[in-house]
Amino acid sequence: MSNAVIIKDAVKIYEDFTALKGVSLDIKEGEFFTLLGPSGCGKTTLLRMIAGFNSIEGGDFYIGDTRINDIPAHKRDIGMVFQNYAIFPHLTVEENVAYGLKARKVSRKEIPGRVERALEQVQISHLAKRSPSALSGGQQQRVALARAFVIEPNVLLMDEPLSNLDAKLRVQMRTVIRKLQRQLGITTIYVTHDQEEALAISDRIAVMKDGEIMQIGTPKEIYSRPANPFVAGFIGVSNFLDCEIRSSSSGSQVILKDAAPLPIKLRKEFEGKARLSARPEQLFFTEQGMPGKILFYTFLGDFIEYEVELEDSQTLTVNEYTKDTSIQHDIGEQVHISFDPDKISLYDAATEEVLSL
């Protein structure tokens, strides 16, 4: 049986507002799929609809070929890792992990072996007899993980599982989760508001906002070709500039204030007001380009982050890698900024539709 997850036009309505406005997803078997977005975007709502804890006001949910809309939560055979772990405090670590197996009437002979293997996989075999209250956050996280995948679910759901851990542990645990998921090949749906985490861990990401999907793509696609200004601003750091696009028989040009026009390639014909979005590392200092003044800089080791004020008093962030240059600009210094027109993103100022290739 295939464990792909297909969601068609999912709608969630709370009394007076619509939390999901017709979301469709097509998650492949064995994929690590992330729902990313700011709080209130509907990502957890969607996850809880898949798990069966939220009612479904519209749409169809499939796991493989089975429509799960009307299957009660406890019969969906979906593993879930909760934000605060939700470890049973009255059971030991191994009893926690065995809980789902007992509910599935797995034979008594088989349970200890499977529990032991699961604990081994998350490297906490030595804690098997402990009570959860004696565990650290990271260890509880591992118990929650083992408890969720030991039942060999069709799909594994994770609701911000790392948000309660400190920064260092978060990075460590996300590697543990990713390796384990690869090894087991379980289709996984992961919810987070941390864009860095999403980029690091996912096969594909769906960026959500106000109950709608903004863009679905691989981390690389989403980072380098954001579908709209929201995605560009939410994923990583982006500089936005107002510009104009003119087209002629020889091609299109982007025109910025105080700078020479630059030739660009567009996915369709366009003329008029547009918005340009550029990553700090996509901007660089040159001889000619937009004139500006260094306002402030922060030395961050492998790169220097400059804050540059343009003549119309817009500010830009420009990152210059220390391995690429030995020059360090000073506060107040006059500079010129340019970019590679093939790397930046352009959007229609009115519709926010993406224009660049």
Place this chain on the structure above:
Amino acid sequence: MTKKSKKIQLDFWFFVRLFVILGLCLFIVYPFYTIITKSVFSNKVEGLTLYNFVRFFTKPYYYTSLIHSFVVCFFTVIFATLVGVPIAYLMTRYNIAGKKMLHIGIILSLMSPPFIGAYSWIILLGRAGVVTKALASIGMNIPTIYGRNGIIFVFTLHLFPYIYLYTSGAMNSIDSSLEEAAENLGMNKLRRIWSVTLPVILPSLLAGCVMVFMTCLADFGTPMLLGEGYTVLPVMVYNEYMSESATNPYMASALSVVIVSCSLLVLLFQKAVIDRKNYMMSSLRPPKEIELHGVKRFLAGLPIYIIVFLAFLPQVVVVCQSFIERSFSGVVKGVNLNNYRSIASKLSRNIRNTYVYSLVAIFFIIIIGILVSYILVRKKGKTATLIDLMIMFPYVIPGSVLGIGLIIAFNKKPVILVGTSAIMIISYIIRKLPYTVRSGSAFLYQMDPFIEEASINLGVSPMKTFFAVTARMMLPGIMSGAVLSWITCINELSSSIMLYSGRTSTISVAIYQEVTRMSDGTAGALATILTVTTILSLLIIFRLTKGKVKIV
């Protein structure tokens, strides 16, 4: 496409809600409704009438009881505050020697049966009291324990723990930087307490005052034993309803309506004040304990030692009394176990009744408590609000009033419960359920709701999850509430004395009767049984909750 279903789900919780609401309507709303309807009728006048109320407010015989009740409640609140607040302050701010024991002692004296206090003070300071006689022999006369002053004295010693518990809770949560800020701004210590500490604890103090006021207003045993002509409302209700000469259920109902109205007024007053003045305190640094040494430490503790000694004395007196055999004229015949032998032969039925009724009541209280707490916390909605309101109603209905309500409601066909064990047990469940529900729902509020979802997600049905996980984890909260329910059940007097029949009498009723019959010895032995059970039960919850029991 699944449609949004607004239909009522006919699941387990629907039926629980249905049965709880039906039960509450039948045993709280309906009895109280019958009281109200009875109160506007009379055997003297035809049809609907305010005759009873007019009589109440015009005949001194009746309205003095209202005045008496208010005088007693008012002064008890004042004295309990004057005793309770300083003790709370000393206990939270200084390293008083034996703090833990004192704290437990204060809670024990609150949980002991209230009328046992009155009875002990009669033994000590009554007309034939031990202390009275001893002092009289050296030519000293002490003020009488009977009447208004005695009632206020006994109430104060019994109820100051409420003030202590409420205010010390608030004092512990004051951020110490608040007082430091006042000090830094140039306030001396007394003005600091007056201008910062007191206003901040005021809402809690008021809540404590309301508890004291309501308990005083509803209590029957103490003013009955000590009053001697100084009649308060609950005693008046009892007299009107139970007096052998002329039973007047109409007047008793009207009196009940007056008492409940008073309680409601007090509650509304408290709500109005507290809603206006409630400080949110995020205590980052709880106040530090000041280290005292030697004489200073002893002097700081002295007032507490004296008060706790006085509050605990009744328990000791009762136990001593139980081993002293007296003749009918009161002469001591010896120290032995004859009192216990005597109650074992004469009053074993009462003892059995007390324990059987309370155990049965507790069994139901635990089950209903778990289900209701769950509904209140996890199944919020209109029905939950309604249940919450009705469950807490017994807080404002004195036991004697509920007793009368149950009698009037269930003394005719089709359901005759009067005189049965069932009605005793029902009244215990109704009156003592709030303790367990309060404690259980408070506990559930702190419980992670995702734990239940984790269980369901792992393949256990919601129903099984509730019993295997939720109920199991709620147990500590439910049990510590249930122990309080249990203690108050075994000590219950005010509704038992209305509802008992020859076969269904309990220990507390027997104590009351023995005391009025001047059989101090047997009363002492019975009271000792209650006191020892109470203390043991409390010690068990202190153990179970590691001393973190919440009485209020």
